[in-house]
Amino acid sequence: MENIPGLYTNPDPVTQDYIFNHTMLRVRDPKVSLDFYSRVLGMKLLRKVDFNEWKFSLYFLAMVKELPAGDDSAVSTFTAGLSGVLELTHNHGTEENAETPYHNGNTEPRGFGHICFSVPDIKAACERFESLNVPFQKRLGEGGMKNIAFIKDPDNYWVEIIEA
Amino acid sequence: MENIPGLYTNPDPVTQDYIFNHTMLRVRDPKVSLDFYSRVLGMKLLRKVDFNEWKFSLYFLAMVKELPAGDDSAVSTFTAGLSGVLELTHNHGTEENAETPYHNGNTEPRGFGHICFSVPDIKAACERFESLNVPFQKRLGEGGMKNIAFIKDPDNYWVEIIEA
Numbered sequence: 001m002e003n004i005p006g007l008y009t010n011p012d013p014v015t016q017d018y019i020f021n022h023t024m025l026r027v028r029d030p031k032v033s034l035d036f037y038s039r040v041l042g043m044k045l046l047r048k049v050d051f052n053e054w055k056f057s058l059y060f061l062a063m064v065k066e067l068p069a070g071d072d073s074a075v076s077t078f079t080a081g082l083s084g085v086l087e088l089t090h091n092h093g094t095e096e097n098a099e100t101p102y103h104n105g106n107t108e109p110r111g112f113g114h115i116c117f118s119v120p121d122i123k124a125a126c127e128r129f130e131s132l133n134v135p136f137q138k139r140l141g142e143g144g145m146k147n148i149a150f151i152k153d154p155d156n157y158w159v160e161i162i163e164a
Numbered sequence: 165m166e167n168i169p170g171l172y173t174n175p176d177p178v179t180q181d182y183i184f185n186h187t188m189l190r191v192r193d194p195k196v197s198l199d200f201y202s203r204v205l206g207m208k209l210l211r212k213v214d215f216n217e218w219k220f221s222l223y224f225l226a227m228v229k230e231l232p233a234g235d236d237s238a239v240s241t242f243t244a245g246l247s248g249v250l251e252l253t254h255n256h257g258t259e260e261n262a263e264t265p266y267h268n269g270n271t272e273p274r275g276f277g278h279i280c281f282s283v284p285d286i287k288a289a290c291e292r293f294e295s296l297n298v299p300f301q302k303r304l305g306e307g308g309m310k311n312i313a314f315i316k317d318p319d320n321y322w323v324e325i326i327e328a
Contacts, residue, residue, distance in 0.1 A: 001242075004198060004199035004209060004212065005194070005195040005198070006194060006196060006197070006199040006202075006208055007198045007199070007202050007288050008198075008199060008202040008203035009202070009208075011206040011207075011208070012203075012206060012292075013205070014206075014207055014288070014289075014292065015204075015205060015206025015225075016229070017284045018205060018206055018227060018281050018282070018283050018284070018289075019227060019248070019281060019283075019328060020207070020226065020227050020250060020280075020281055021248075021249040021280045021281060021282040021326065021328075022279070022280045023187040023275035023276075023278075023279050023280075024276070024278050024279070024280065024324075025275065025276055025277065026274055026275060026276075026277060028217035030169070031169040031170035032170060033170070034168060034169070034171045034172075035171070035172060036169040038172040038173070038175065038193045039172035039176075039184060039293070040179075041179060042175040042176060042179025042182055043184070044173075044175070044190075045168060045171050045323065047207060048168065054308065055291065062184065063180075063182060063183060063184050063247070067178070071236050077328070080282045080326055080327070080328045081233065081282065081328050083247050083248030084183070084184040084185075084247030084264040086184060087277075087280070088189055089277060101274075102273070102275040103273035103274065104267070104275055105267070105269065105275055105276055109266070109267035109273070110190055110265075110266060111187065111189065111190055111249035111266040111267040111268055111269055111274030111276065111319070111321070112187075112188070112189055112190075112269055112275065112321075113188035113190060113251075113253060114187075114188050115184065115186070115188075116184075116185045116186045116187075116188065116249075117182050117183060117184055117185060118182070118183045118185040118244040118245065118249070119181070119183075119326075120181045124178070125178075125182075128176075128178065132213060134215070142262050144218065155275070157275070157276075159188045160186075160188075162185065162244055163244070164183060164185075164241070164244045164245050
């Protein structure tokens with residue numbers, strides 16, 4: 001990957017211990033979002049942090065085999081050292097809305113587009129999502145890119161599914 | 165993490181090979197975004213895919229020590245198997261805008277909030293960002309959470325900085 005305009009191929013050594021740790025999405029109701037990310041996608045909740053004074057809570061999830069042990073400080077350190085963490089922000093009270101107050105970035109104004117999970121067998125994964133009544137934005141075989149799918153999380157954020 | 169409403173702590177075994185692969189952000193100009201993510205944050209470009217018929221290009225970056233070897237199929241498989249990939253989408257022509265046409269999700273309509281990098285020494289990292297003239301959304305010591313910072317990427321997406 002040389003000769004790509006703007007690309008810097010000789011990174012400062014100090015950056016090489018930086019970790020792309022997490023992506024944060026606001027969610028209407030953590031009950032339904034945790035159900036989606038833990039039951040449908042198999043993520044584990046590593047950490048929940050309540051900021052009651054400021055009326056919000058954070059939920060940190062990741063695809064880990066084992067939950068971290070130890071006190072909140074140990075779990076916080078473990079979580080900060082991972083890549084591929086999803087942070088869900090719940091502003092207290094939004095769960096009382098019938099519909100999500102949040103915007104998924106794929107209509108104007110656009111910006112953020114989606115998160116993506118890769119799976120070992122995309123056909124099996126999509127059949128499983130259908131059996132769980134997960135809504136699809138795009139099914140396998142539809143549209144220009146036939147070998148990928150998009151499902152929707154409870155706030156209508158798009159979750160791309162690709163085969164690893 | 166038991167007894168959290170909605171949380172499913174006995175995940176379907178088929179989900180345990182799912183990988184939270186990437187987060188996609190649209191960018192105005194890949195030249196300036198690649199400069200930011202490769203020079204300032206040290207990410208490596210794994211793969212660039214052009215869809216000229218549909219007038220967009222995709223750039224896949226990650227914090228990897230070594231670039232993958234092999235043809236595009238091998239690189240694609242390598243990329244899909246990682247966690248912590250950042251996908252930048254360039255819709256051809258947006259680079260001609262003087263300002264980004266994209267919305268960072270932190271004013272109405274809100275939704276996506278930020279991505280986050282963890283670093284070994286946040287004070288040193290923030291001093292380095294200052295020396296590189298990176299704009300800050302929030303400096304260390306400001307606001308309610310004094311031990312985190314937010315910098316802004318070239319499209320004004322917020323990038324949280326925490327200490328691992």
